[in-house]
Amino acid sequence: MIAGIIGATGYAGAELLRLLNGHSKITGFNLSSVSFEGEKMEDIYPNFLGRVNAVLQKAEDVIASSDVVFSALPHGVGEKYAAACIERKIHYIDLSADFRFGDDEDVFNDWYGKKYDFPNLHKDSVYGLPELNRQKIKEQAAKGAVVIGNPGCYPTGALLGVYAALSKELVCDYDMPIIVNSASGTSGGGREPARSFHYSECADSTAPYKIASHRHSPEIARYMAAMTPAGVKAPKVIFTPHLVPMNRGILSTIYIPLSEKWRVTPKEIKEKTLEIRQLYSDFYKDEPFVRVLPDGITAATNRVRQSNYCDISVHVDINGSTLIVATAIDNMVKGAAGQAVQNMNILFGFDETDGLKAIPMIF
Amino acid sequence: MIAGIIGATGYAGAELLRLLNGHSKITGFNLSSVSFEGEKMEDIYPNFLGRVNAVLQKAEDVIASSDVVFSALPHGVGEKYAAACIERKIHYIDLSADFRFGDDEDVFNDWYGKKYDFPNLHKDSVYGLPELNRQKIKEQAAKGAVVIGNPGCYPTGALLGVYAALSKELVCDYDMPIIVNSASGTSGGGREPARSFHYSECADSTAPYKIASHRHSPEIARYMAAMTPAGVKAPKVIFTPHLVPMNRGILSTIYIPLSEKWRVTPKEIKEKTLEIRQLYSDFYKDEPFVRVLPDGITAATNRVRQSNYCDISVHVDINGSTLIVATAIDNMVKGAAGQAVQNMNILFGFDETDGLKAIPMIF
Amino acid sequence: MIAGIIGATGYAGAELLRLLNGHSKITGFNLSSVSFEGEKMEDIYPNFLGRVNAVLQKAEDVIASSDVVFSALPHGVGEKYAAACIERKIHYIDLSADFRFGDDEDVFNDWYGKKYDFPNLHKDSVYGLPELNRQKIKEQAAKGAVVIGNPGCYPTGALLGVYAALSKELVCDYDMPIIVNSASGTSGGGREPARSFHYSECADSTAPYKIASHRHSPEIARYMAAMTPAGVKAPKVIFTPHLVPMNRGILSTIYIPLSEKWRVTPKEIKEKTLEIRQLYSDFYKDEPFVRVLPDGITAATNRVRQSNYCDISVHVDINGSTLIVATAIDNMVKGAAGQAVQNMNILFGFDETDGLKAIPMIF
């Protein structure tokens, strides 16, 4: 099977190429790039020397000769390629934000400053968080070519941290927001040099950014609502991203106000923590890429590095009123390219872990 | 004036020596170390070569021949030295946790596993957060020798972030906790090699630690209560520390639920943010080491590196219900040795910035 | 096939486990550890959670039930296990220095302070640098169980950088030494916490260490001599290691004085550089893990990260008298565990790249 990657020279595109190289069903690649058309991928990324031999083409040519297309383009420019793929009856897995908001064009427009060019495509697209939408992806694939909106990196770690709690109604329905405090490595900022990611300005430092204004806020809110049982009020969300000096990884520390029923006195905390951890373990027990960590182990980004895992550790605060969940993902893998491959595996009925079996490197 | 440093070979002790070297009133040093008694400080820390020429002595000898004593010992071993200093009528500035809890021996015992050996010393000791207790420090110094409990690194950044909000009653008195989510550099872990701070295990990674169990939790809660106006219920606090791969710095992101009066609709957020920022600026306007950052600039640890500043940026969440305050300090300076020097300056009536004039290095 | 790893809880052992997990012929593992006997590997290294389920055994038990044994023990303690494996007629691949000096017991004793316990084993052992000794490894394997002395990390990068030059007699036979100036990441220092590898003491800094006294010096000298054609004087070697703040990788910058015949005037440098690069390319053309980089690309450790490649770039100095060769390896892969797997593949006649197909991650 031939995989096409549109926008192959960005970090997500290159990471896709690296992962798909180890996939048992992929036998070849077509790569496109606007900036580097006609050049060789291994000249842009010498780490591929001797392993990839690919001239960067036009997106249209990639689509015309591939069996599945991944798009790693910037936001707002890919809808026409999605349309072309559906026309050709091949799946289109979009790593940008373009297909993450379904038919809610207003929210997309508010946050990304763009109207939908092909509104119909959005209605049938699926938000590609397998743990939430695996069944839906399969159902759509049974009907024909599918457009997948691959989740954002921060939303992936945030949503997997709260899904069990929301489903099992652990969450307070008061007016208290769920707080998602996240720290990301620099690769999330992409390949283009910028002051914020200039080594001398971000090494050996930590800072929040885009407080109360990051585009992943509405995405997190939308799918937390989708995870909330019918008839229950969807939670408010506060999301604060930080930049930390590391190449890969997102660590999200999530504060979930517990519902009356789950609040405890300080003495019961230890016991209740074990109970909630068990609830999380049970909830994710069939998920190949979610690891609910045992007692005594806390989520850390270096334990998931270069893997498709989302590690989750579960804690109860000292006051007994707040569930603290820490999640760790590799932003380039489960937060981008790996999750895209996982979606492809589901779409085609492949083993869901094909191409994604790498064991995390702790260093 | 001769400064004594007990426990000089730990990181805080060495940092004190570095800072005091640039102080206009300090003309000499006496240093002690249990582990390295009889050795030379510059053999332990070659960065001092050519600048310091000091043999490490016994603590008793340091006390006997100094005009002020700083203690950078581990928790739980320094009370007798404090007693000796008071006996000699010289100020004792303790960087450990031993004198941070005043007469609340029970809390200290709960968290540090030790009873007070000299309960009287604690009654008259002052928690050395100058922005909170400057007046009290001066008053005690007017009476005689003082024991200062120098604040913990995390509490310093946390408390300065909330003091204005608590004083001005911006904070909700509901059952919603203030959440302090902090990230620290590795120097906070001290000089002794340990797995957690082994380069290969903490570089290029981020993780929370001691969730719901860090000893700085009760210290933060205690002084948030002290900052709350009389008659107002003290807030609950949730504190979560994280380790990030940087040498110095603590970034605290603090979520403060706004009181009914201060909550706003999304449209008013921008205006209200400016109003609260002005309130913070006014509150700290005479503080030499607190910088409330202007609109558009967010607190970052590399803008306070090696300085005694606490930078504060003020934001209102997207929902209008939560004040988000980010504070940045250098954990070794404002979070430890610098604040100790500031306390010495206040005790002796020196210029409060003497020895602390270094401009932050962004890299 | 069952692989045994003795000393599995050190970094090299854990890396072996990670790599062998992706090997098509390995169906199971036996792991030993002296320090953690009876514990589970995934409790020591939580990155293996859900992927490895192994209780750490005694070395003897590992040997008794494995089809091949890797030893990642400290230097000087493994000879008896090698003897036990040969007795059981299974290959023994030793990642320590114990079998790197063949029958030259004196040099080993001078540098490692230990005599051989089983001198006979050393005579038949092979130094496992496949590019030098592939044929010899195959020949020994044809005769029976083999002991492989897996090369040191620094020697691997140094030797592959000079092999072509020595073989093709580019090197001056004067009294001028070949200089190997190397920089290593911290993982080379192993898992045990130590001041040198304490984050606060090695981050954001660079320094040489063990100048003129590192144990890899005699290993490099020995095999440079082995690479020198018969009748030609073996070169002298100066080797200086440095520690740089990175997790993985060794970059070696090698200065080779050119023989009279190859020296050039400044004007001819560009042309001669291309000629020497071609000579290197030709020399290594059948090697699966050596990449001679094209004009304009310089060796960098992040282009080989987590792969088994040794990247080589070739340059001629401004004076035309010295060949400068830069080599980059991942010290844990080609410099340790990956090369051990490569040796296993050769011993068993497997595809030499099995288990080693990972494409380098640039970040």
Next chain:
Amino acid sequence: MIAGIIGATGYAGAELLRLLNGHSKITGFNLSSVSFEGEKMEDIYPNFLGRVNAVLQKAEDVIASSDVVFSALPHGVGEKYAAACIERKIHYIDLSADFRFGDDEDVFNDWYGKKYDFPNLHKDSVYGLPELNRQKIKEQAAKGAVVIGNPGCYPTGALLGVYAALSKELVCDYDMPIIVNSASGTSGGGREPARSFHYSECADSTAPYKIASHRHSPEIARYMAAMTPAGVKAPKVIFTPHLVPMNRGILSTIYIPLSEKWRVTPKEIKEKTLEIRQLYSDFYKDEPFVRVLPDGITAATNRVRQSNYCDISVHVDINGSTLIVATAIDNMVKGAAGQAVQNMNILFGFDETDGLKAIPMIF
């Protein structure tokens, strides 16, 4: 005294401002910037908030109202400002390469692609390496306004490492080059974002760059020749820079072939090393910023961080034929802004350490 800084918004300019803020004789600043004219310095660099209150002016205006001018402009654009300063009879200290080659216009033109606009200025300019040219700087200052060519960062560390050896004729006069293998932090690359200094592409990696083509090669060669006693052949030099993931610092490992007289047998190495170290110590004994390290301590960049020191450690290779000297400087201080301040102090007859008393931070 008012200091002017032309090109104040680059890293060297900002570092100058930081250092001069602590200088006892400087009472005010004039700053210029082409890119940010009319903006405030503290808006470009928020670390100066509350400490500097300066609007960026035109270079001409800075010159007109300052008592000394530092130029931190890019190469090739500053000669006219030097001329203007000499006209105004004020000293001009140039941190670019424009005045590093004296009357050797050809070499400057070969490497920097520019002819001299004011050839006369170059004849009277002084290369501002105080350890080499202190006397000359004083003599020129006695005559009137002086143009100082502040040394390059790499040349500073390289030249101080060889000066004693060249002066005392330790160096072989054969055809063997002195090899300078250097590693620099990222701040040497300046403030403008570029792929090479993009965090994700340079963190956790090491690589050489501009092998045999770096512009500091001719500068090093020129002043090594100047350091060589009359009648002795100047050494050839090979210089290879590397980029390592750290903010500040240059570590140079220098290989000096020893002259016949100084070569030793392996047994004499220890003794001879001490002798050469003593020779270095004696040579630099009156230098306030050169520290020849005692036996057992090796140069490391974190022991000079943010200080004006050049640390030097002296070693003899295992073969007894090569002197290995390691030097460490902070590239932004002794390698740029600090050395410029030192030059100002010499020009004006101030205490040479004024503004430069900071003790190195090891982290």
